[in-house]
Amino acid sequence: MYDVIVVGGGAAGFYAAIQIAERNPNLTVAIFERGKTVLGKVKVSGGGRCNVTHAEFNPQDLTNNYPRGKKELLGPFHAYCTGDVMQFFEERGVPLKIEKDGRIFPISNSSQSVIDCFMDEVERLSIKVLRNNTVKTFEPSHEVANGWRITTKNKYYHCRKLLVATGSSLNVWKLLRQLGHEIVPPAPSLFTFNIVDKRIEGIQGVSTNAAVRVLQQKRYDSKISIQLRSTVKQESILESDGPILITHWGLSGPAILKLSAWGANILNELNYNFRIEVNWLPDYSTESLERLFSEIKVIEAKKTVLKTKAVDLPRRLWNSLAKAAAITPELRWADASKECIRALAEQLTKCNLKVEGKSTFKEEFVTAGGVDLKEINFKTFESKKLKNVYFAGEVINVDAITGGFNFQNAWTGAYIAAKAIANTQQ
Incomplete structure (x- = not known):
């Protein structure tokens, strides 16, 4: 018999257990972890450095990093935010530093x-x-008033309060659904795009700022000519901008990861097969870039197009896109036709790439989906369906972009749930 059982030995589970025991030392608290090791995600986060949170101290601005949970987290962040987390660690001998990217x-x-x-x-x-x-089941206890009975492989336990911090556990979601909770179907978030295309082949490691659009899926009649197709304006369903990294499997970087987070459910429905349009020079449109090239054609007439690199773009990427526009090494600006300049401008501002699959971003796997947010009291993180059951972390339908924001959700939810548990527990 425990006063509180925390299911899940990850960031949210440990943080909540510590906060409960510290607030109310009379309580008996236990953490149940299904694996041999605890805090596995903490271990690999940030390339093994642990990106504990992000230097965004305004709750309203902080919520803008959550594709799911933005509205619900505003109140909780006002109660417990980034500065509180930093204080927690520094008071316990873990000094922190803020890096340039926050x-x-x-x-x-x-x-x-x-x-x-x-x-x-x-x-x-x-x-x-x-x-x-491993927790096999949890159900209302017949021995503890309003308590819970937790069954593991070989034993069962009773507790007065139950805190579920199991992350994206399909088994736990199934148990919660059986007890009456609505579970939003899970979908991967924070992933990179798998792309096989000669324009980015062999130039892995190149990074630059760009704008990316996920295009609406179009179905064309096979009789329509290529020329006519190119005149159809494809609307985007998702947009992002920021650094893009070319990898040996496709594209990564903050702009891609933001798309994967905000579009987690949409891209899942597309089975990770879709087209994107990349503007490698987001300060330019195709037309404005054409005008720039027309000016360069006059000023740098005797120079070759490839060696000039008329815009601020990594050399290897410039060469690859110029080659895709049929620019030969010996072609001089003076000899570049309008069609040639147009083709180059389009490769740079409307680079259409086909995505065929996804890859996990390093070890920072995140899942969208979980307990429906309408069924949680965000003043306490208690279930509205199940008395004395609380949630923290990724088990609920909250997820964020990369940068320490997912941990901040875990710390905040764990703190508020712990406060409610410790204050109401007899």
């Missing part, structure tokens, strides 16, 4: 600092950590 890491540059902090705290607060303890 991501916040331990000064040690090691996720082990965060893990050690958590493990020291659970020992100090006498929190039980039960590994290899």
Whole structure:
């Protein structure tokens, strides 16, 4: 018998357990973890450095990084935000630093600092950590009023309060659905695009700022000519901009990851087969770039197009796109026809690429979907359907773009749930 059982030995579970035990030392608290190790996602986050949160201290602005949960998290972020998280770690011997892009890491540059902090705290607060303890079922207890009975492989336990922090566990979502919760179907988020195209082949490692659009899927009659097709304006269903990284499997970088997060459900429905249009020079339209090239044609008449590199673009990318526009190494600006200049401008501003599949972004796998947000009281993170059941982390239908925002959701939800549990527990 425990006062509180936390299901899930990840970031949200540990943070909640520590906050509960610290607020109310009289409570018996246990963390149930299905695996041999705990805090696995913390370990690999940020390339092993643990991106604990992001330097966005305004709750309203912070919510803009959540494709799902933006409205619901505003109140919770006003109650517990980035600065509170930084204070938590620094008071416990984990000094943090803010990097240029806003991501916040331990000064040690090691996720082990965060893990050690958590493990020291659970020992100090006498929190039980039960590994290899997969929860098979949880159901209302007949022995504890308004409590819960948790069944594992070999035993069953009772508790007064249950906090579910299991991330994207299909089994737990199934249990919650059986108990009456609506579960939004899961879909991957934060992934990169698999693209096989000669224009980006062999130039992996190139990075530049660009604008990307996911195009509406068009069905054309096979009799329509290629020329006519090119005159049809394709509307976009998703747009993003920022750094793009060319990889050996396709495209990655912040602009792509933002698209994958905001478009998680849409791209899932498309089975990760769709077309994108990349403007490698987002300050230009095709027409304005054509005008620039016409001016360069006069000024740099004797120079070759390839060697001039008339715009601010990585050399390898410029050469590849120029080649795709049928620009030969010896072609001089003076000899470039209007059609040739137009083709080059289109490759640079309307580069149409076919995406065929996705890849996980490093180890930072995130899932959209989970417990329907309408069924959660965001003042306490308690279930509206199940008394004395609370949630924290990715088990609910909240996810964010990369940069420490998913951890911030975990810390905030865990803190608010812990506060409610500790304050109401007898």
